[in-house]
């Protein structure tokens with residue numbers, strides 16, 4: 001069809017599969033991640049957010065227990081790929097590393113939260129989104145171990161990070177997925193929330 005814009009952020013992954021587009025929460029708040037700062041894509045899967053942040057000029061460390069899906073990104077400047085099982089009781093594999101942005105989507109292993117928060121440098125931005133309780137009614141997973149409790153992400157970052165945005169509820173096609181998502185920032189000392197621009201476009205979201 002003429003004049004049809006090509007889809008944004010649909011990439012060819014190895015074996016002819018197609019990378020899904022980045023989550024809209026990640027896309028929306030990515031501009032808050034300090035420019036050129038290193039990003040961690042934890043439990044990166046096929047690396048849709050790894051590629052998204054590489055495209056935005058960030059160095060990205062992509063971590064997953066299965067890294068075949070991101071092999072095609074390994075040669076990209078700034079890309080680093082780490083295969084690691086994050087749940088086998090081994091020490092946190094990123095000890096001492098700090099990131100300007102940490103993105104975790106569709107993954108939950110609660111013992112990692114202290115490490116995730118500690119890995120966020122001053123001014124750094126946490127973008128976290130995963131399924132929440134209530135999703136049990138809609139499909140898998142049904143085990144509450146893998147589902148956030150109401151307000152849980154707020155409780156986790158509370159006291160340590162400043163919340164820029166938080167949502168919980170049904171999203172997606174036919175509102176099938178019950179999700180919870182947060183954008184929170186480790187403010188440098190002295191910075192007020194009203195110093196934080198929510199979007200680089202000055203007209204975006206204006207009242």
Ligand SMILES: C[S@@+](CC[C@H](N)C(=O)[O-])C[C@H]1O[C@@H](n2cnc3c(N)ncnc32)[C@H](O)[C@@H]1O
Pocket residue numbers: 042043044045046047048063064065066084085086087088104105106107
């Ligand atoms: C549903 S996928 C989400 C992928 C990606 N974050 C996204 O939203 O597109 C969950 C990912 O968690 C990874 N994962 C599950 N258990 C893991 C573990 N013990 N250690 C490391 N990664 C794990 C899986 O390999 C998978 O890639």
